[in-house]
Structures are given as C-alpha cells and as structure tokens.
Amino acid sequence: MAKKQYAVIGMGRFGSSVASALTNLGFEVLAIDSNEQKIQEVVGLVTHAVSADTTDEEALRAIGIRNFDVVVVAIGADIQASILTTLILKDLGVPKLIVKAQNELHGKVLQKIGADKVIYPERDMGLRVAHHLISPNILDY
Numbered sequence: 311m312a313k314k315q316y317a318v319i320g321m322g323r324f325g326s327s328v329a330s331a332l333t334n335l336g337f338e339v340l341a342i343d344s345n346e347q348k349i350q351e352v353v354g355l356v357t358h359a360v361s362a363d364t365t366d367e368e369a370l371r372a373i374g375i376r377n378f379d380v381v382v383v384a385i386g387a388d389i390q391a392s393i394l395t396t397l398i399l400k401d402l403g404v405p406k407l408i409v410k411a412q413n414e415l416h417g418k419v420l421q422k423i424g425a426d427k428v429i430y431p432e433r434d435m436g437l438r439v440a441h442h443l444i445s446p447n448i449l450d451y
C-alpha cells in the first residue's frame with residue numbers, strides 16, 4: 311500500500327513541527343506558506359516546500375492539493391485566512407482536513423464548514439501537562 315501523502319499549510323511553530331515530524335517518520339510532506347522566508351527555513355526539513363497564498367483557489371489547484379491524502383491547516387493568527395483556506399480545500403475535495411483553531415468560536419466555524427478534525431494545540435498540551443503532573447507514575451516532569 312502506498313504511503314500517505316501529507317500537505318501542511320502554515321510554517322509557524324506548530325505547522326513546522328508537524329511537517330518535520332511526519333517527514334522524519336518517513337512520509338512525503340509538502341510544506342506551504344505564503345511567506346517565502348518561512349519556506350526557506352523548512353526547505354531541508356520536509357520533502358517539498360512551496361510558497362503560496364492558500365486563500366487563492368487557483369494556487370491550490372496548481373499545487374495539486376486534492377491529490378494529498380491529508381492536509382493540515384496550521385494558520386493561526388489570521389483567522390480569516392484559516393477559514394477561507396479550509397473552505398476552498400473542502401470544495402476541492404481533499405479527503406482529510408485537519409485544522410488548528412485559535413479559539414472555541416474559530417473551531418466551531420471550522421467544524422461547520424467541514425473540517426474533519428479541529429485541534430487546539432495550546433489547550434490540549436496544557437491538559438496533557440496537567441495530567442502528567444498529577445500522574446502517580448511520573449516521579450519527575
């Protein structure tokens with residue numbers, strides 16, 4: 311069976327971490343960011359890296375985004391860009407769409423427009439750290 315192909319949009323701390331981790335695990339990963347400098351920073355860490363504004367449907371078509379099995383949208387502060395990107399990806403028929411949300415309201419919108427999974431990295435990591443801290447099996451954290 312062919313290995314899954316991933317695209318990660320937004321090379322902030324979260325997106326670049328997801329993209330390089332997937333690459334290290336042996337998967338094909340395309341990193342996308344509208345900021346050319348961010349792309350230069352990840353060139354050696356991922357399989358392919360391209361600069362594109364993902365609120366531009368034509369740019370996403372040209373990349374062939376619908377051929378990827380999973381697309382992770384890791385655009386943070388620009389909620390409008392995150393929502394538009396998600397909507398376009400859904401319309402283009404991306405099979406699995408995972409989107410990072412900035413807050414609960416953003417997450418609700420993402421769910422309504424068809425994100426398959428909405429993630430809240432800061433909130434979830436906070437929960438994990440708290441659980442680790444109270445776990446009797448952990449002597450030191």
Ligand code: ATP
Pocket residue numbers: 319320321322323324325342343344345348362363364365384385386387388391
């Ligand atoms: P983190 O906390 O993971 O560092 P963040 O939540 O602060 O990230 P941003 O830095 O706002 O998120 O966005 C992540 C990346 O998304 C940035 O590198 C930014 O250039 C990119 N980005 C923003 N808008 C677009 C867009 N329309 N198309 C492609 N990339 C975009």
